[in-house]
Amino acid sequence: MKVAQLSRRRLLRGGLAAASLAHPFLRLNAQQASRELFTLGVASGVPRADGFVLWTRLAPDPLQGGGMGDAPVEVRWEVAVDEGFGRVVAKGSATAAAELAHSVHVEVQGLPPGRPYWYRFTAAGARSPIGRTRTAPADTDDALQPLRFAFASCQQYEQGFYAAYRDMAAQPLDFVVHLGDYIYESSWGSRHVRRHEGGIPTQLAGFRDRYALYKTDPHLQAAHAAFPWLVTWDDHEVANDYANDVSPRTVDSAQFLAIRAAAYQAWYEHMPVPASMRPRGPDATIYGRHRFGRMLDVLLTDGRQYRSHHACLAGRSASPLADCPDRLAPERSFFGAAQEAWLARELAAPPARWTVLAQPTLLAKADRKRGPEHGYWMDGWDGYAAARARLLDGLAAHKARGGNALVASGDVHAFWAADLRREAQGPAVATEFVGGAITSEGPSAANVANMLAKNEHLRYGRGDKRGYALVTLDAHGCEVEFRAVDDEKNADSAVAPMARFSVARGAPGVHLETT
Incomplete structure (x- = not known):
């Protein structure tokens, strides 16, 4: 079968949306003279x-609570169509209040689609x-420009530097x-190159300082300043291997929900997301569809907040590997009933050319135990086998969506x-x-070799390298x-580049290309 190929030249000639490819986001820190408030x-x-x-x-004092005190501060913002702000097309002001750690979330509307913009704040x-951002393409028949995006996860601060984000910030x-x-x-792993400040956070102040520590990294800042982001969470934003209202580390559910409320609040305060995602105590609705013209629907999901508790294992631990009838129970859900129903409606709706289901962990079945016996990781989709079957059935039933x-x-x-x-x-x-880890x-x-040997549908695997994934889409094919x-x-x-893959539109399956 011949698979469509997407060359970099063809991508750029076809009108790749990202502009100013040489924009020096990596030098922002050195070039800005009045950053004391914008650390x-x-x-x-x-x-x-x-x-x-x-x-x-x-x-101004990011690792000690922020250093802003209790008074609100007016923050002015501007959006321009040029990097020099010669033509400002939107502006206004927002209040940075102590109750949100003096963060602001400005929802800009009324701009033309499918083009870059530059923005800045003053306070x-x-x-x-x-920063540079862009609007999505319009939902019209001629909005079929190629799209290029990156996806990433798992950026434990102590275990490495963010060279991957430096590279990402330079991509178109x-x-x-x-x-x-x-x-x-939590702190874990070997050969640390830097360290967390403070212990494991359980209250809002601790979570705020942890986010601030991560966001002081200049390469992470550069990647944020270069492109708009879509974000969801997994477990470490709250507690390792938590499931819904329980955590292996916290015995009392009410106590854990208080921790979850603090963690969700700090997540919102540090992410470029709208007010509709602001938590209500320990609850927040962050899943949804994001459309990029007729080319792409991103179905962004929440795999932690609503899931059934872990199967097969005594207590609240998600380890070791296990197998039991309970993991196959039809009532078990990874996304929760309401999110599953939303996802089913989206899969049945008229699709864009491509659909990306953005979700936190390996979806494919993965028998991980060495030897002839079977063993599965209960914190992954294998602990929610019926929910996975429903999802795959939905993709198969709606071939226009699932086939792409x-x-x-x-x-x-x-x-x-x-x-x-x-x-x-x-x-x-x-x-x-699965795009590795930062x-x-x-x-x-x-x-990795054992998993590849026992699971033939796993076509490629590598665990010794860190990094991220790039995806390029056009009307005919995809490259990863x-x-x-x-x-x-x-x-x-x-x-x-370590590996490249292609997928033809309407013909799902992995095709490994030469690097």
């Missing part, structure tokens, strides 16, 4: 055809770095998807490419790519590139 940078997110969300946080005489992208584990609540569906996944600290099948020997109904340590080569950091312990490390 955490700027960001944009949730791009729509007529606007986007702009974010910043005033924090108390200080001016922020300049339309947007970025972050699949969770933006922060880590890519699943973008994170969490497992390895690169994977998989054919998603309803039955072991059946045809692929969608294609899955810094977090991965599985051993022996464990895994980009790997030579050494995440080196802030100046080189980053290069």
